[in-house]
Amino acid sequence: MSAAADGFTMPAEWSPQEAVWLSWPVDDPRHWGGAKRDLMRGKFAEIAAAISRHETVRINAPGSDHAAIAEACNRAKAVPERVELFDHPHNDVWCRDHGPIFVKHRLSGETAVTDWGFNAWGGKFPPWELDDAIPGKIAASLGKRIFQGGMILEGGAIEVNGAGQLLTTEAVLLNPNRNPHLSREEIEARLREGLGVSEILWLKQGIEGDDTDGHIDDLARFTDERTILACVEKDAASPNRRVLEDNLARLRSFPGPSGRPFDIVDIPLPEACEVPGWRLPVLPASYVNFLIVNGGVLVPTFRQHRNDDRALGLIRELFPGREITGIDCLDLVEEGGTLHCISQQQPAEG
Numbered sequence: 001m002s003a004a005a006d007g008f009t010m011p012a013e014w015s016p017q018e019a020v021w022l023s024w025p026v027d028d029p030r031h032w033g034g035a036k037r038d039l040m041r042g043k044f045a046e047i048a049a050a051i052s053r054h055e056t057v058r059i060n061a062p063g064s065d066h067a068a069i070a071e072a073c074n075r076a077k078a079v080p081e082r083v084e085l086f087d088h089p090h091n092d093v094w095c096r097d098h099g100p101i102f103v104k105h106r107l108s109g110e111t112a113v114t115d116w117g118f119n120a121w122g123g124k125f126p127p128w129e130l131d132d133a134i135p136g137k138i139a140a141s142l143g144k145r146i147f148q149g150g151m152i153l154e155g156g157a158i159e160v161n162g163a164g165q166l167l168t169t170e171a172v173l174l175n176p177n178r179n180p181h182l183s184r185e186e187i188e189a190r191l192r193e194g195l196g197v198s199e200i201l202w203l204k205q206g207i208e209g210d211d212t213d214g215h216i217d218d219l220a221r222f223t224d225e226r227t228i229l230a231c232v233e234k235d236a237a238s239p240n241r242r243v244l245e246d247n248l249a250r251l252r253s254f255p256g257p258s259g260r261p262f263d264i265v266d267i268p269l270p271e272a273c274e275v276p277g278w279r280l281p282v283l284p285a286s287y288v289n290f291l292i293v294n295g296g297v298l299v300p301t302f303r304q305h306r307n308d309d310r311a312l313g314l315i316r317e318l319f320p321g322r323e324i325t326g327i328d329c330l331d332l333v334e335e336g337g338t339l340h341c342i343s344q345q346q347p348a349e350g
Contacts, residue, residue, distance in 0.1 A: 002147065002193035002194060003103050003112065003114055003147040003193070003194055003195065003196060004192060004193050004194070004195070004196040005193070006105075006147075007105050007106050007107060007108075008103035008104060008105050008106070008110075008112055008147070008196055009103055009104065009106060009164075009195065009196025009197070010101060010102070010103050010104075010114075010160050010195040010196060010197065011102075011103075011104050011160075011162055011347045012160055012161055012162030012222065012225070013222075013291075013292040013345055014162075014223075014224070014292050014319075015104075015162065015347055015348075016294060016347065016348040017055055017293065017294050017345050017346060017347055017348055018055070018056065018111075018346045018347065018348040018349065019055060019056040019057065019058045019084070019345075019346045020051050020055065020056075020057050020058070020291070020293060020343050020344070020345050020346070021057075021058045021059070021060065021095050021099050021100075021138070021343065021344045021345075021346060022044060022047070022048060022051075022057060022058070022059050022060070022093075022095055022342060022343055023059070023060040023061070023088075023090045023092070023093050023094070023095040023098070023099070023131075023134070023342070024041070024044060024059050024060065024061040024065065024069055024093070025037055025040045025041050025044060025093050026061075026062075026089075026090065026091065026092065026093070028091070028092075030125075036331075039331055040093075040331070040332065040335075041072055042072065042076075043329075043331065043332055044072075044093070044342070045069075045072035045073050045075065045076040045078070046076050046327065047298070047327060047339065047342070047343075048073050048076065048078055048083060049073060049076035049077050049078035049079075050298055050325055050327060051291075051293055051298070051343075052073075052078040052079040052082040052083055053079060053296075054293040054294045054295050054296045054323075055082065055293055055294045056082045056083075056084060057078070057082060057083055057084070058084045058085075058086060058346070059083070059084070059085050059086065060086055060088035060089075060090050060095065060099075060134060060137075060138075061085060061086070061087075061088065061089075061090075062087065062089045063087035066085045066087070069085060070083065070085065086137075086138070086141055088134055088137045088138065088141070089130050090130045090131050090134055091120075091127055091128050091129070091130045091131045092120075092125065092128075092131060093335075093342050094131075094154075094156075094336075094337060094341050094342060095134075095342055095343055095344045096154070096155040096156045096217070096337075096340055096341050096342065096343060096344050097118065097121070097154035097155055097156050097157075097212070097341070098118045098128070098131035098132065098134050098135075098154075099134055099135065099138065099155065099344035100113040100114065100115060100134070100135035100138050100139065100344065101113075101114045101116065101135075101149075101153075101155050101158075101194075101195065101344075102114070102344075102345070102346050102347050103147070103194075103195060103196060104347050104349075106196075109349050109350040110145075110349060111144065111346070111347055111348075111349050112139075112144050112145040112146065112147060113135055113136075113138060113139040113142075113144045113145070113146045113147070114135075114146075114147045114148075114149050114194050114195065115135035115136055115139070115146055115147070115148055115149060116135075116148075116149030116150075116151065116152065116153035116154075116194070117132065117149070117151060117152040117153070118131055118132040118152065118154065119132075119152050119177075119178070121154065121177075121211055121212045121213065122175060122177025122178060122213065123177060124211060125211075147194065149190060149194045150190050150193075150194070151178075151179045151182060151187065151190050152178040152179050153173075153178075153190075153191075153194075154172075154212065154215065155344055156212060156215035156216070156217045156218075156337070156340065156341055157169065157172045157173060157212070157215050157216060158191070158195070158216060159216045159217060159220065159221055159222055160195065160197060160222070161222040161224075161225045161226070161257065162225060163225045163226075163257035164197050164198035164199055164257065165197065165198070165199045165201060165256075165257060166191060166195065166197040166199070166200050166201065167201050167203065167216050167220060167222070167228075168191075168200065168201070168202060168203070168216055169202065169203045169204065169205060169206060169213075169214045169215070169216055169219070170202050170203070170204050170205065171204065171205035171206055171213045171214035172206075172212060172213045172214050172215060172216075173187055174187070175213050177213075188200045201250075201254050202250070203216065203219060203220065203246075203247045203250055203251070204243070204246055204247065204250070205243055205247075206218060206219055206243070206284075207219065207231070207240045207243065207244070207269070207284055207286065208238075208239050208240055208281075208282045208284070209280040209281065209282045209283050209284040209336075210284040210336070211280070211284075211336045212336075212337075215341075217288065217289055217340045217341065218231070218284055218286040218288065218289055218337075219231055219244070219247055219286070219288065220247065220251060220288065221288045221290070223265075223318040223319065225256070225257050226256040226257060226258065226260075226262055226263055227262065227263045227264075227265060227318065228251055228262050228263070228264050228265070229265050229267055229288055229314075229315070229318060230244075230247065230248055230251055230264055230265065230266060230267065230288075231244055231247075231266075231267055231268070231269050231286055231287075231288055232244050232245075232248060232266045232267065232268055232269070233245075233268070233269050234268050234269075235271075235272075238269075238272070240269060244269075248264065248266070251264050252264055265314070265318065267287055267288060267311060267314055267315075268307070268310075268311075269285065269286060269287070270285045270286075270287065270302045270304050270307045270308070270311075271304055271307060273285040273302055273330060273333060275334055278334065280334075280336065283333045283334060283336075284333065284336060284337070285300070285302050285329075285330075285333050285338070286300075286338075287299065287300065287311040287315070289329075289337065289338040289339055289340040289341060290315060290339060290340060291339040291340050291343050291345075292319075292322075292345070293345075295321075295322055295323060296322050296323040296324070296325060297315060297319050297322050297323075297324050297325070298325050298327055298339050299311065299312055299315055299324060299325065299326050299327065299339070300326075300327060300329035300332075300333070300338035300339050301326040301327065301328055301329065301330075302328075302329065302330050302333070303328065303330050308326060312324055312326050327339060
């Protein structure tokens with residue numbers, strides 16, 4: 001039986017959460033070598049500490065690393081009783097994509113794990129076998145029921161509003177490097193069955209430098225059932241200008257949960273973040289890669305004072321009553337993602 005047939009659906013991110021999951025940086029020079037690895041471990045400790053001030057943070061990492069991780073989190077002033085370590089070895093840090101996508105029963109409030117296939121964004125960054133095993137390990141550690149999704153799917157490729165609607169992109173889910181044997185209709189059916197949604201809303205493609213081929217969590221995010229915060233590009237010379245204009249036009253054409261158009265709020269991308277000689281000529285920096293936690297929102301910033309302040313102010317207006325915390329993610333985005341990409345929320349039961 002599918003998750004939806006059994007009464008489960010994926011809650012919106014602003015719903016009450018039990019915890020947020022992270023996958024700690026590993027000892028692998030292909031991803032996090034030398035001084036950069038140490039820098040990123042410090043950054044992950046900072047992020048874990050920020051999450052712990054709102055709720056529990058649960059960390060995937062080999063057991064041999066747990067003492068060092070606990071020490072790093074303590075140095076970052078994490079709330080000790082809200083940091084939980086699990087002996088779950090993995091290949092890389094992008095827990096949004098390789099972690100479980102949690103669903104919740106509409107009546108009982110039980111939470112369960114959905115386990116979708118993971119192939120490192122179309123086979124780009126082997127190995128990924130340990131990453132692909134993480135949902136099953138988490139389900140076993142928590143004693144949760146588990147539903148198989150039946151296709152390749154990363155958590156960063158989808159965004160739900162809790163009212164039956166799901167945003168995604170053609171550049172990812174229709175890419176032959178994910179599920180070449182499935183048609184668009186078959187992919188939509190699996191999303192409905194696995195996540196309990198009723199309507200799939202498709203944008204076309206993503207921003208430059210995105211290794212994922214165009215994840216939605218760098219483009220447009222729901223801030224409530226009928227409001228979407230959408231990226232725009234002010235620089236007419238940027239290759240992102242036309243892409244984001246097309247996305248914006250599509251978003252404005254979609255009916256919201258009441259049948260009326262969504263309320264669309266524009267947020268400019270930061271100025272281009274570049275690292276000379278790096279594999280990504282332009283980094284996929286985006287302010288909508290924020291993470292919603294209980295009572296707060298963690299927002300990536302990029303050492304662009306004016307742009308960062310404008311983004312924080314706009315997000316503060318959209319989440320009244322939540323504490324808005326900016327976290328410098330310029331070094332993190334060099335590896336291809338920021339706060340939402342490295343995290344996966346676990347909804348509260350009940």
